[in-house]
Amino acid sequence: MQQSNSSIYAVILALGMLVLAACDARADITLTFGTYAADKPTETVRKYRPFLTFLADRMSVRLGERVTIKMAIAKEYEEGVRQLAEGEVDFARFGPASYVRVKELNPQIRIVAMESKKGEKRFKGVIVVHRDSSVESLDELVGLTFAFGDELSTIGRYLAQAQLLDAGITGSDLHSFAYLGRHDLVGEAVGAGKFAAGALKESTYIKLVAKGVSIRVLVSFENVTKPWLASAELDPKIVQAMRQVMLAAQNEEILRRVAKNGFLASQDSDYDIIRDAIEQSRSF
Template sequence: MNYKHLTVFLVILLTAAIIILGAYGFHESSKANIADLRPVLRIGAVPVESVAKTRDQFDKLITYLEKKTNWKVELFVSHDYNGIINEMAKGNLDIAWFGPFSYVLAHDRAMARAFAVEDNIRTGTVYHSVIIVHPESPISSVEQLIGRRLAFTDRSSTSGHLIPKAILRQHGVDVEKDMSEVIFTNTHDSAILAVKKRTVDASAVSDAVLFSLREKGIIGEKDYRIIYTSANIPGSVWAYREGINPTLLEKIKHSFLNVAKEDKEALGIYGQDLVKGFVPADDRDYDIIRETAKQLELVAIPR
C-alpha cells in the first residue's frame, strides 16, 4: 500500500469511526431523553441531619418509588417545614414527609392529606417529646428551666416546639418571658448536640431522633439526661397534595404500605431498624395537635 492509498484508507477509517460513535452517542442520548420524558413525582422532606445526608438517605426510597410507580422521582429538601408547606401550597410538591404539627398546618394551607404513618419499632405509631439537659446540670424539673437557655428545633415541629411549649405553660413557665434565651436550631440533632456541648441548658426534641442518634453512636447515654417525657404524640406522616393523579396516588399508597416486605432497605431514611414500616393514617388522630395549637395560638406560623 503506497502513501496515497494509506492516506485515503485512514480518512475512510476515521470517518467511519466518527459515524459509529455519533450514532452510539445519539442512541444513548435518545435513551436518556426517553427516560426523562417520564412524568415526575415530586417529594419533599426536612432533614433530620444535614441536607446532603438526607439526600443520600433517600436514594433507596426514591429508587423503590420509581420502580413501583414508573414515574421519575425528584426530591426537594427544605431547611424547615415551612418551606415544604409553601412548596406544596404552590403545587410544586406531590407528597411530603411531615411531623404531626407541620402536617396540621399543611392540611389547612396546602391541602395535604395524610395517607401513611410511621410504625416505629420502639413506640409504634406514636412517639414523644422529651426535654433534655446535660447530665451534670443541676436542673431536674421543668420549673427549674426559668431563667435558662432553651433550644427548640423548628417552629412547625411537634415534639421540638408545639408540645414542649404546652408542657412549659402547664408548669407555669412562659417561654416568651421566663427564659434567658430561646433559640431554634432547625434540626433535632442540632438541639441534642447543643445540650451535649453545653451551648444551651436544655433542649426539646423527639425521643425517636434521640434514640436514632444513640443507635448511630453520635451521642451516648452520658451526654444527656431526660427531665420530662410527654404523653403519646401521633406519629410523623406521609401526605399527598389534594388533586394528585388518582392512579399515581394508589400506586404511592401501595408502595408505602408494603415497603417493609417489598424493599426493607428503602426504610433506611429512618436509620437502622428504627421504623418497621407504615400503616394507613387517619386525619382524626391529629385533632389533639390541632387543639394544642389553638390553645397556644400557634395555628398560624409565619410564612
C-alpha cells in the same frame, strides 16, 4: 424496485421509532418528593434515596408506567410546607405540625399513609439537659435558657411548649429561648452548655449520645408518627398506587431507614392531638 422497497421500509421503521418514542415519553411519570432538613441535608438524602428508588420501582409495576422520583429538600419547614401547598412538589413527608399547617393552607392535601412505630401511631420526643446538669424536673427550668427546634416543629416547638405550659412555665418565665432549626443543632447546643435545656426527637438524641454529646433526657412525651402527603394536583390513581405500595411493604428491609416498621392507614383526625398542642402553645 428493491431500492424503492428499502426506502419505504426505512420510512416505516423511522415512523415506528417515533411512535415508540412518543409512547415512552407518555409512559414516564416523574414525581418530585419534598421534605425539609430536620437534620443535616446530606443525612436527609442518605435516608430517603433508597426508599424512594424502591417506591418508584414498585409503583412502576402497579401503574404499568415507568416512575422516577426526584428530591427537593427545603432548608426550612415553612418553605417545605409552601412547596407542597402550592403544588411545587407532588408528595412529601412532614412532621405532624407541618401537616396541620399545610392542611390549613390547602385543604385538598391528602394523607397517603402514616409511619408505624412497632405497629403504633405514636413515638417519643424528649426534652434534654446537659449530662451534668442539676436540673431534675421541668419546673426547675424557670429562669434558665431553652433551645427549641424550628418554629413549625412538632416536637421541637409545639409539644415541648405544651410540656412546659403543663409544668406552669411560659416563655416569660425562662431567662431566654431561641429556635435553632434542626434537632441535632438543639442537642449539640445543650451538650455544649449554650442552653440549659432543649427539645428534640428521641432518635436524634440517641444518635447524639452515641457520638459523645453530653446530654440526658429530662422528660419524654408522645408524638404522632409522620404522615406522607400528596399534593392536591396529584392524579388519584398515582396516589392510590403509592398508598398500596406503602401499606403492602411492612416487611421490606428497605423501609428501615425511613419507617422502621412500615406504614399504617391514616385519617386527618389522627393529628387532632397536634392541633390541640398548637392551640395550647399560643399561651406560651
